Amino acid sequence: MTVLVTGFAGGLAREVARALRRAGREVVGVDYRPIPQLEGDLEGVETHRAQYHKTAIDDVFRRRRYEAVLHLGRVGNLSERMQKRFDLNVMGTRRLFASAKSYGVRRLVVLSTFHVYGASPANHTPISEEDPLRAGPDFPEIADAIQLDAMATQWAFQHPEVGLAVLRPTNVVGAAIDNTMSRLLRRERVPKLLGFNPMTQFIHARDLAEAIVAAMNGTERGVFNVAGATAIPWDTAIDIVGARRLPVPGSIAMAAVRAFSTFPAYLVNFLKYPCVITDGAFRKAFGWRPALDMRATLEDVRRTRRVEEGSSASGSESAPQRTS
């Protein structure tokens, strides 16, 4: 049986592909970005380059029959233009859904993010799937992510013949991951907002990969948080990865980020206010639990810190997975 995985240029998709192959599944990968040379346990995986909202993606479906589609290719990288993100995330996801339905795909897993909840002083703990998506009013620039999430959730109930599960994972980290959070934790000095130290969660890419495979093998439809091991203060996370703290006054942080950096402004709030999610529903539905505890999860980031400082992520390095 064959599984189509989007976002294949990224570290998470390849982690998932490894897990699938270990379980004896055949994998086809697709990405709108160039997919780097696949080696080792991923050698020989069929890959395609196609924009999710263009006709090229239909070809990927015409060529083979897929039992399941894992849509991990949400573009979280805010350096892509708003219009391009909207095209890929909203229009592209619609097109994928339509193809999956017309070609008889039985199971769809869509990777959203817990960022849609937003970090807010009004957040209670823990946040469950029924809670409002607060990120939008403060940060309209992630409207595409919120629309993708809402569209997928709605679709899950409109098209019960395709079993669709939407996952909202917390911060994804790991040696193979190069998203904004991982890059932040690999800096020599990691920013912390003065007077704020919110409880934060992290999930290792390997644990999330297993969660995605579990969701694929399951039958429950709907939207699910995926939280990982436990919540710790941001300062503790900085300590575990072995970085030094860079205290930044909260009052200027947002203005500075908006003016001078590519760091997404909506993530500043995640260094300030809690957004602790519960994945009780996911664990119950799919019988999954993280294999790594919080220390082991972050120590994997610690191991890649030196490497990052030595060589810039380019050249022979595999293309980054940027899920913001």
Next chain:
Amino acid sequence: MGIFEQALRRASVSPEVEEAVDAAPNRVNEFGYDPWGFSPSFAKIGYTIAKRTLLPWFRPEVHGIEHVPSGRVLLIANHSGQLPFDGVVIALVMMLHGKPPRAIRAMVERAFPSMPFVNEVMMRGGAVLGDPVNCRNLLEDDQAILVFPEGARGGGKLWKNRYQLQAFGRGFMRLALQTKTPIVPVSVVGGEESIISVYNAKRLAKLLGMPYVPISPLLPVLGPLALAPMPVKFHVRFGAPLHFEGPPDDEDTRIDDKVERVKDAIRAQIATDRATRKGIFR
């Protein structure tokens, strides 16, 4: 917080504080934090400091603490004093005199989580944002929850309104009905005279993102010290637990009737202690 904690780790933690914090049911993880950011080791230090500074200052007299049942309970109190010393004193009293000693969780005003430093100290000490989901989770863990249903209306109370209960929210009553939690009315006498405010500088408060900014008549004489609490004597009285029954999603007016019974109990307790105290300071 690192330096703060290290400097104070040497200061010995009071045994009652130690016992109360350790006995509190909690979901503390292997890093020493619960999901809300409560840190028992920080709370022990914080409460030990509070015990050594606030108890000699306010000399609270405690009545009726035997009324507080074990297990889940909502402590509903009058709120006053500009700064939440009344909350800290109730927490201390529950730790030092409770049978058994208990570490309470206070539901705090929505403005606090956005205040730098203040939010961290409060959360580490066990306070949580006053929100129905937070409250229900903690009650289901059989914790003791402190709620000031007057909220900022009570905290920022002006001198002319002292000991007049402001409007109560209904949330605590709905949660009590939903989780079958007994309500213990708590009155604090003394707090309402600790910091005098005759005017709430609303515009300044809005500018600073605070719920209120008190203006003290002593400001011209004492300067910023006018915002320090006076050494008034606190009287903390716990009433007999009230048990309510009914649908938690009842009409507002019917919930209000139940809330009014709690307010009546608190009013009566306030009247008792105001009548019997010898003066504001002793």
